[in-house]
Amino acid sequence: MTLLIISFLVIAAYTAAVCIKAKGVPYSISATYYTLDHKLIFGASMALTAMFLFPVVWELSTTFTMRLLAIAACIGLIGVGLAPDFKDAWINRIHCGSAALTLISSQLWVGCTPFWWVIIPVWMAYLIYTCIAIGKQKEGVFVYKFIQTKPMFWCEIAALFTTFGVCGLAFRLL
Template identity: 75%
Template sequence: MVLVIISLAIIAAYTTAVCIKAKGVPYSISATYYSLDHKLIFGASMALTAMFLFPVVWELSTSFTMRLLAMAACIGLIGVGLAPDFRDDWINKIHCGSAALTLVSSQLWVGCTSYWWVLIPIWIAFIVYTVIGMSKHVTGDIWQDFVSTKPMFWCEIAALSSTYCACGLAFKLLLKSL
C-alpha cells in the first residue's frame, strides 16, 4: 500500500503544482511540460508514478491478461514521460501512442478487477462534467465547446482516479482478510 501512496503522491503533487503555477487547469497533464522551467520534472514524475505503481498492479493482477495490461499501462506512462514534447511530429507519435496505451490498458485492467464498477461513477462524472461545461460555453461550434471543457485533462484524471480507487479497494479487502 505504501507504493500506491507514493505513486499517488507523486502524480497528485505534480498535477496540483502545475495547476497552481498555471492558475488553472491545463488542456492535458502532458501540456504542462511546456510551462516547466525544468523539463525533466515532467518525465521524472510520469516515470516515478508508473514505477511505484507497477509492483502493486502486478501483484493485484489475478491473471496473465491482467498482468499484461498492468505492464502495458505502466510502460505507456513511462513512454509519455520519455517523449514529452508532443508538438514535435516524430515525438508526437510516441507520446500519443504511449498515452493511448496507458489510458486503454489501465481502464481495461480496472475492468478486469473485482472493482470494475468504480469505472461507472467516475466516467459518468466525466461525461456529466463535460456536458454541463459545454452547455455553459455554447458558441455554435460543438468542437470548440467540447475543447473548452479541457476533456483530455479530465479524462486523464478519471483514468488515474479509477486505477487508484481499484488499488485502494483491493488493499482494503486484503487488510480485512488478514
Template identity: 70%
Template sequence: MIGLIILSLLIIAGYTTAVCIKTKGIPYSISATYYTLDHKLIFGACMALTAMFLFPVVWELSTSFTMQLLAVAACAGLLGVGLAPDFKDTWINKVHCTSAAVTLICSQLWVALTPIWWVLIPVWTLYIIYTVWYMAKHVTDSIVSDFIRTRPMFWVEVAALTSLIISIIVLTP
C-alpha cells in the first residue's frame, strides 16, 4: 500500500513541480498546465496514473459503502480530468469541469468521513490565510482581480490533494 501512495504522490507532485519550474511560476490551475506542454499526453497520463495508484489505497481504507462510493467517484473524476484535458473546448470543458468538481468534492467528503477528518481544518485554514495575505499584499481597485491573482484554483487543488494524501498516509497501517 505504501508503495502505491508514494508512486501517486511522486507522479502528481513531480508533474506539478516540473511544470511550475518550466513555466517559471504558479499556473491558474493544474489543468492549465496542459497548454504549456509540448507532449500533451503527459497531463492525461499523470492524472490517470495518480488516480489508478490511489484508488486501491482509498478503497481499502474506506470503512463504509458511502466512503467506497466517494473513493470511486473521486478517482473516476480524476480520470475524467485526464481524459478531457482541453478545457478551452466548449464541450470538453463540461466534461473536464464536472470531473474536476466531482474529484474535489468527493475526495474532501471522503476525508471528512475518516477518523482524522480534522486534517481538513489546518489545510483549508492555510489556504484561506494565504489567500487573504496575498490579496492584502497586492491590493488593486478590483477585489476580483486581487482574488484571481492568488491563483485560487491551483491552491484549492493543492489543498484538496494535500488533505487526501495526509489522511491516506496517517490511516495506512
C-alpha cells in the first residue's frame, strides 16, 4: 500500500504542479515537458510513478496475462519518460508508442481485475465531460471544439484514475 501511495503522490504532485504553473490544464501530461526549466523532472516523475506502481500491480496480477499487461504498462510509462521530446520525429515514435502501450495495457489490466467495472463510470464521465465541453463552445468546427477539450490530458487522467482506483480498491479488500 505504501508503494501505491508513493506512486500516486509522484504523478499527482507532478501533474498538479505543472497545471498550477501553467494556470490551466495542458493538452497532455507529456506537453508539460516543454514548459519545464528542469527537463529531467518529467522523465523522473514518469519513471518513479511506474517503478513504485509496478510491485503493486504485479502483486495484484493473478494470471500470466495480467502480469504481462502490468509489465507492458509500466515499461510504456518509463518509455514515455525516457523519450519526452515528442516534437522530434524519431523520438515521437518511441514516445507515442510507449504512451499507447501504457494506455492500452493499463486499461486491459484493469479489465482483467475483479474491479473491471471501474472503467465504466470513469470513461463515461470523460465522455460526458467532453460532450458538454464541446456543446458549450460557440465557434469552430467539431474537430477544433474536440481538441479544445484537451482530450489527451483527460484520457491520461482517466487511465491513471482507473488504475490507481482499482489498486486502492483491491488493497482495501485484502
